[in-house]
Amino acid sequence: MPPIEKIHEAYGAIVDDRITLMEGKAEVVSSDLSKKYIITWKDDVYTSNDNSSYWNGYPGYPILAVLMLQGKLSLNREVAECFKGIQWKKRNVEHKNKYAEVVKEIMEEFAAAGIDCEKMQTEIEKVYKEIEQLTITVKRGSLRPPK
Helix, strand or coil, X not given: CCCCHHHHHHHHHHHCCCEEEECCEEEEECCCCCCEEEEEEECCEEEECCHHHHHHCCCCXXXXXXXXXXXXXXXXXXXXXXXXXXXXXXXXXXXXXXXXXXXXHHHHHHHHCCCCHHHHHHHHHHHHHHHHHCCCEEEECCCCCCC
């Protein structure tokens, strides 16, 4: 299972329009636009070259975002829209990849702006439960850049 915070990052990739879906393949650009991740799938086997999927074996945010766009996971566009423009890479580096700290900071900013974080958390927990029910296999993608 991925950290629940990867759902927040997947929302960001979707609303920032950083995903290009193709037949059996997707390209996802990182929040700082410095990297392009390649996701492929056939049946229920997904590969990705993002660090989470490649090194840890769980679906990272690029795979989660693709699964949302494919309709295999719920996608609440209203909740996702809140994550527009967030610089995930920068914040993750600042917090030494402690994803829970990053999301806590962001949620505090949302709460200060009057956003209903409880509704948002309920939706995120719903998606996390859906991830638990998925019957997909995650494999390493190639670390070599695509030609």
